[in-house]
Amino acid sequence: MASEQSSRRSADMELGRFLHARRTQTSPDQVGLTVGTGLRRTPGLRREELATLAGISIDYYVRLERGKETRPSPSVLDALARALHLDEAEHQHLRELAARAARYAPEPPPPPSRTVRPHLKLILETMRPNPAYVISRSMDLLAWNPGGLALYAGLADWPTTQRNLARYLFLHPTARTVFPDWEYQVRGCVARLRAVAGTDPDAPDLTSLVGELLLKSPDFAKLWERYDVVGRKKTQKTFHHPQVGILTLSSQSMHLEETPGQRLSVYTAEPGTPDHDAMLLLDMTVPQPTGHPDTWTEQHRRTQS
DSSP, X not given: OHHHHHHHHHHHHHHHHHHHHHHHTSOGGGGTOOOOSSOOOSSSOOHHHHXXXXXXXXXXXXXXXXXXXXXXXXXXXXXXXXXXXXXHHHHHHHHHHHHHHTTOSOOOOOOOOOOOOHHHHHHHHHTTTSOEEEEOTTOBEEEEOHHHXXXXXXXXXXXXXXXXXXXXXXXXXXXXXXXXXXXXXXHHHHHHHHHHHHHSTTOHHHHHHHHHHHHHOHHHHHHHHHTOOOOOOOSEEEEEETTTEEEEEEEXXXXXXXXXXXXXXXXXXXXXXXXXXXXXXXXXXXXXXXXXXXXXXXXXXXXXX
16 A cells, blocks of 8 residues: 555656656746846746746646646646647657546556567577667667677676666766767657656666666766656767777667567668678677577577676
């Protein structure tokens, strides 16, 4: 019972946290308000300004932000979304938070399994020399082919249970060198984790990772506080790789059907280009295990652990 009450309280507060974050990051200029010459102590919009823009009372809005009001109507949510200039993904996230706070949403599912189906491991092998890997919803690296692991320089040095792309970006000493657009990459990474944690804030697979990064990385803590849930996506990524040099690859990420939130990411380059040559070289940087491709991931884990 205590656990259930704690979970409900988290859901109530998550809606308020999201509204607070979006309010403090929305400037009066963005919504057409004229700002006087006096000192503004509050970053972004004041509560009363947002309430006026949304057409609701200041008292009602304060209760929403403090988690004391948990059943805003769809029209109130739409009005707040318009006032804050939320895009469609952010608007949908607001609806999902409100649904969970009002207990309209179903109870969160148990933590997803880390098991990757054997046929997915075969798919990764057939994609070579294109780097490819499977990650969980919390960005744990679950399976990979040689290039997929080697792409993140130094990641293979970590134990398999620690191989997480968010952890790599914020805590690995090589990450800022590998990614020339590191700040762009980490913003998208945090937005993805925030979107998942917003609707399932007590999930163990997320809370342990987020707690670690909040403790160890001030950069992560600052971005986490922003509560962005939409990451801008590029179709290409550039890597400054210490073994194969600079390579720019097209990337594609997709949800895997009938899996617990797992995603497949694949990188490609035009044949005959220097980027493709570098990709071929990258595929050969990881020692190749023997045996059937179906057992590749497990064999590689044993050699790297």
